[in-house]
Amino acid sequence: MSGSKSVRKARVARHISALPxxxxxxxxxxxxxxxxxxxxxxxxxxxxxxxxxxxxxxYSIERGHTSYTSNLGMLPLRREICRYLxxxxxxxxxxxxxxxxxxxxxxxxxxxxxxxxxxGDEIIYTSPSFVSYPAEITMxxxxxxxxxxxxxxxxxxxxxxIEKAITPKTKAVLVNFPSNPxxxxxxxxxxxxxxxxxxxxxxxxxxxxxxxxxxxxETHVSIATLPGMRERxxxxxxxxxxxxxxxxxxxxACAPSDLVDAMKKIHQYAIMSAPTVAQEAALEALRHGxxxxxxxxxxxxxxxxxxxxxxxxxxxxxxMPHGAFYxxxxxxxxxxxxxxxxxxxxxxxxxxxxxxxxxxxxxxGFVRCSYATGLDELEEALRRIGRFVGSLARK
Amino acid sequence: MDKLLKxxxxxxxxxxxxxxxxxKSTVKEVTKKLxxxxxxxxxxxxxxxxxxxxxxxxxxxxxxxxRITPRREGGFDQVARRIAKFPEVSxxxxxxxxYDLLLTVRGSSLREVANFVAAKLATIDGVLSTxxxxxxxxxKESGHMMEDDEEYERLKVCP
Numbered sequence: 075m076s077g078s079k080s081v082r083k084a085r086v087a088r089h090i091s092a093l094p095x096x097x098x099x100x101x102x103x104x105x106x107x108x109x110x111x112x113x114x115x116x117x118x119x120x121x122x123x124x125x126x127x128x129x130x131x132x133y134s135i136e137r138g139h140t141s142y143t144s145n146l147g148m149l150p151l152r153r154e155i156c157r158y159l160x161x162x163x164x165x166x167x168x169x170x171x172x173x174x175x176x177x178x179x180x181x182x183x184x185x186x187x188x189x190x191x192x193x194g195d196e197i198i199y200t201s202p203s204f205v206s207y208p209a210e211i212t213m214x215x216x217x218x219x220x221x222x223x224x225x226x227x228x229x230x231x232x233x234x235x236i237e238k239a240i241t242p243k244t245k246a247v248l249v250n251f252p253s254n255p256x257x258x259x260x261x262x263x264x265x266x267x268x269x270x271x272x273x274x275x276x277x278x279x280x281x282x283x284x285x286x287x288x289x290x291x292e293t294h295v296s297i298a299t300l301p302g303m304r305e306r307x308x309x310x311x312x313x314x315x316x317x318x319x320x321x322x323x324x325x326x327a328c329a330p331s332d333l334v335d336a337m338k339k340i341h342q343y344a345i346m347s348a349p350t351v352a353q354e355a356a357l358e359a360l361r362h363g364x365x366x367x368x369x370x371x372x373x374x375x376x377x378x379x380x381x382x383x384x385x386x387x388x389x390x391x392x393x394m395p396h397g398a399f400y401x402x403x404x405x406x407x408x409x410x411x412x413x414x415x416x417x418x419x420x421x422x423x424x425x426x427x428x429x430x431x432x433x434x435x436x437x438x439g440f441v442r443c444s445y446a447t448g449l450d451e452l453e454e455a456l457r458r459i460g461r462f463v464g465s466l467a468r469k
Numbered sequence: 470m471d472k473l474l475k476x477x478x479x480x481x482x483x484x485x486x487x488x489x490x491x492x493k494s495t496v497k498e499v500t501k502k503l504x505x506x507x508x509x510x511x512x513x514x515x516x517x518x519x520x521x522x523x524x525x526x527x528x529x530x531x532x533x534x535x536r537i538t539p540r541r542e543g544g545f546d547q548v549a550r551r552i553a554k555f556p557e558v559s560x561x562x563x564x565x566x567x568y569d570l571l572l573t574v575r576g577s578s579l580r581e582v583a584n585f586v587a588a589k590l591a592t593i594d595g596v597l598s599t600x601x602x603x604x605x606x607x608x609k610e611s612g613h614m615m616e617d618d619e620e621y622e623r624l625k626v627c628p
Contacts, residue, residue, distance in 0.1 A: 102626040115626035122621075205628045254628075376491055426626060 089212060096205050097432025101416065105426045112455045114443040115426040117254060119399070121318040121373075123355070124366035130358035131322070134351045141350065145342040146334075147175025147326070148353050154360040155326055163286075163296045165309065171331040174338055175348045175356075179284045179312035179325035181341070184210055186280050186308045186327055187248075189336035191216040195245040197280075200231045202402075202433030202440070204254045204282070216245070222436030225404060228393050229258035233267035237275070246278035247271075249297070252285040255433045255442035256402040257395020261295055269300040278333075279307045284325070285398040287316035287367060290375045292396060305330055308337075315398075316367050317359040322352040374399045374445070377452060381445040384456035388463055399446040402430065406439045408466050416441055422465070423458035474524065477517035518613050521575070522606075530559075530575050530604040531582050534568040535590070536597040545569060548595040557585050568600070579603065 084091075098115070105111050122128075146152060152169035159165040167173050176182040183206065191197065193215040199207045201220035208218035221239050223229040231249060249268070251260035260268070272279045279297065286294040298307040312325025327337060341347075359367075378395065385392040385403045392403035405415045412429035419425050430437030445452055470478075483503075485496045492499065506512035521528040540547045545563050549570055553561045560573040572590075576582035582601070591599055607615050 096628065098626055098628050102624070105625040111625065113625045116623055117627045118623065120623070379493070380490060428626070 111424045113426040115428050118320045119318040120446045127355050127359045131355035134354035143347045151357045158360050167328040173328045176325045178323040182310045182325045182327040185337040185340040188214045196243045199248040201435045202437035220435045229256035230264040233271045237271045248280040250282040252397025257398045257400045259396040273302045282310045289397040324352040324356045377445045388460040401443045423462045425458050481515050481517040532602045533572040534600040535570040536568050538595050
């Protein structure tokens with residue numbers, strides 16, 4: 075839209091109009107027009123929030139808890155978050171000044187990046203990545219620098235490649251493990267090497283660990299627990315994935331107090347405080363949600379095993395994802411681009427997957443399939459994908 | 470009663486292949502494990518969760534509280550076992566509180582259940598009193614809601 079003729083100045087800021095539209099949007103529009111689609115394109119749990127958590131939200135409203143909370147979030151919730159992180163992550167944060175409750179982990183990411191980025195600062199992130207990362211960095215007037223991960227080492231970050239991308243302008247490294255879209259986790263040698271690079275170059279690290287409860291073959295280790303990392307890490311987390319609370323929009327960030335103070339400034343001017351009802355529900359999730367969380371995790375694991383096994387049988391090579399609820403199979407053998415593959419699969423077999431190219435460099439040649447959907451649907455999706463791949467091979 | 474429903478209500482078949490897949494074992498292993506569970510008294514078969522009122526509006530279920538006198542030799546067991554033998558009784562348990570046994574009785578009409586209570590149950594030696602509550606509506610059984618919440622559609626595609 076060019077807008078009214080009487081307005082001659084550019085209406086939209088250049089750095090915003092230059093942002094590319096999300097590659098996912100196009101598929102959303104396409105899928106919306108079709109019937110009988112099995113969607114493996116949904117990046118959220120297929121569970122409803124456990125009842126005890128929902129009930130706490132209702133009770134909060136019943137009691138009339140409808141006003142703001144402190145900017146950082148209710149202190150009882152921050153205390154519970156820090157207790158949870160100490161128990162399950164061996165992380166030690168002070169609820170009074172090292173923890174801030176946000177509107178989803180998305181807001182935590184936004185204010186973390188804005189708090190540390192000066193115009194022109196470079197932020198390195200591993201790619202393929204969650205679609206918001208480069209956009210968030212750009213919106214903060216930073217420069218996003220993707221470093222592709224490789225399926226050969228299970229999409230783990232390559233510390234040497236990251237080190238190569240570092241310049242005097244590099245401010246931070248942003249990682250997300252377990253990863254959306256690859257399902258890769260970060261542990262052992264790769265974890266240590268990444269920490270070494272970050273420390274050696276005196277960088278900050280933003281670690282988005284939103285899927286960290288959803289690991290299947292190993293215990294999640296937060297990079298902030300490595301020696302020398304706590305002081306330079308902004309740890310991001312939330313309730314959306316582990317407790318199936320996406321619509322509540324509730325997340326948090328933990329970091330040394332100077333960084334939390336800076337984030338709090340942005341948060342208090344832009345947001346004020348996260349929704350009170352969601353904060354009280356989140357408190358219940360941490361106090362009484364362990365069992366429901368574990369049930370959901372086990373269910374994802376069962377579906378992962380069946381679905382990834384099925385993909386490999388069909389002939390779509392897929393490394394075993396150790397976390398999150400995504401499989402990221404290679405479609406290179408089909409000879410199609412990931413976008414063409416996804417388009418044709420949707421058109422011919424009514425199965426929606428997301429082309430890997432939508433997740434940035436390193437994503438081409440793959441598609442993201444979310445297995446957070448019913449087992450029967452997954453099995454039917456496998457049959458349809460198998461038929462589709464077979465028809466390509468015959469051509 | 471519909472033949473399929475009858476089979477389901479008596480002993481519903483298990484999809485062994487699905488169970489084997491989910492437990493990462495073979496059909497043979499699952500069958501053996503089930504047999505072991507059966508032998509140890511852990512597993513007593515598998516019945517479907519049915520809402521009988523959905524196919525027969527006249528079907529009734531009643532919850533009956535029964536007070537009994539324990540027998541010198543067999544305690545509560547003797548009377549309870551005798552009551553449990555009636556096919557009308559679908560569930561029976563010994564409970565603490567102001568009565569002793571809690572029964573679920575099924576019948577094809579109110580009259581049938583009333584007759585069972587008056588003619589069979591109340592006349593058993595050792596039964597002191599009964600109190601019958603007819604079930605009006607079932608909301609949940611064995612962990613399953615009888616009516617699903619209204620369907621809430623997720624976004625078909627999201628990041």
